[in-house]
Amino acid sequence: MSESTVAENLRSVLSQIRDAEKKSERPENSVKLCAVSKFHPLESLVEAFDAGQMLFGENRVQEACEKFSALEKMFSQKNKELPCLHIIGSLQSNKVKKAIEYASCIQSVDRESLLAEIEKQCAKMDKKIEIFFELHTGEESKSGYESIDSIRKSADNFMKGLYPHIIPAGLMTMAPFVDDEKIIRNSFSTLRMCKEKLNSEYPSLPINELSMGMSGDFGIAIEEGSTIVRVGTAIFGQRNY
Numbered sequence: 001m002s003e004s005t006v007a008e009n010l011r012s013v014l015s016q017i018r019d020a021e022k023k024s025e026r027p028e029n030s031v032k033l034c035a036v037s038k039f040h041p042l043e044s045l046v047e048a049f050d051a052g053q054m055l056f057g058e059n060r061v062q063e064a065c066e067k068f069s070a071l072e073k074m075f076s077q078k079n080k081e082l083p084c085l086h087i088i089g090s091l092q093s094n095k096v097k098k099a100i101e102y103a104s105c106i107q108s109v110d111r112e113s114l115l116a117e118i119e120k121q122c123a124k125m126d127k128k129i130e131i132f133f134e135l136h137t138g139e140e141s142k143s144g145y146e147s148i149d150s151i152r153k154s155a156d157n158f159m160k161g162l163y164p165h166i167i168p169a170g171l172m173t174m175a176p177f178v179d180d181e182k183i184i185r186n187s188f189s190t191l192r193m194c195k196e197k198l199n200s201e202y203p204s205l206p207i208n209e210l211s212m213g214m215s216g217d218f219g220i221a222i223e224e225g226s227t228i229v230r231v232g233t234a235i236f237g238q239r240n241y
């Protein structure tokens with residue numbers, strides 16, 4: 001993809017997001033865009049950054065850190081502020097230490113043991129990080145907490161003060177890859193209802209964000225209450241795995 005195409009695509013996606021906000025009577029700019037740059041070269045990420053994009057999602061820690069350390073070097077002379085990095089892919093415990101070097105949020109927390117490891121590494125670095133609980137709402141995807149009950153167990157541990165370096169800031173899900181809009185919508189509304197329940201049961205936990213919606217379904221996600229959409233292909237083009 002040529003550089004100008006990325007900027008153009010970004011503009012188009014942003015205007016589709018604003019339209020979807022209007023259509024569902026959501027306040028303007030209430031939905032944030034996480035540009036998913038995984039498998040795309042650093043140049044594509046820089047092109048989106050130059051067009052104003054300040055939040056990026058990557059699903060592999062190694063790749064994310066390579067790109068962000070390169071950005072850091074590029075920007076250090078120019079006094080430019082680094083964009084935010086969210087990790088959105090399933091995270092192995094042994095990658096946590098590296099992940100929190102650059103990430104401001106781990107969107108793909110799917111188990112209690114991962115929280116324990118994030119807390120341990122953040123405590124060592126004296127750093128605070130946001131996390132989203134990923135809920136499994138689709139049939140074929142394997143990732144995410146199995147149920148709201150399993151998230152409650154982690155929420156209980158936040159209430160007990162086990163994770164002082166972690167901010168439980170939201171929920172994330174991936175809808176199943178199907179054509180049936182009803183199934184997709186159902187996955188998003190399940191996540192929204194999960195948030196409503198957790199908010200009423202744990203009013204002191206700041207679970208505010210709903211990260212849902214990708215290139216093919218972010219319009220539906222916004223109608224269902226998404227506050228962060230994670231869009232890759234529609235901005236950067238097809239990925240070459």
Ligand SMILES: *Cc1c(COP(=O)(O)O)cnc(C)c1O
Binds near residue numbers: 088174214230
């Ligand atoms: C790759 C990925 C996306 C972006 O998907 P597109 O269909 O390219 O927009 C969003 N969320 C997660 C968790 C991903 O792994």
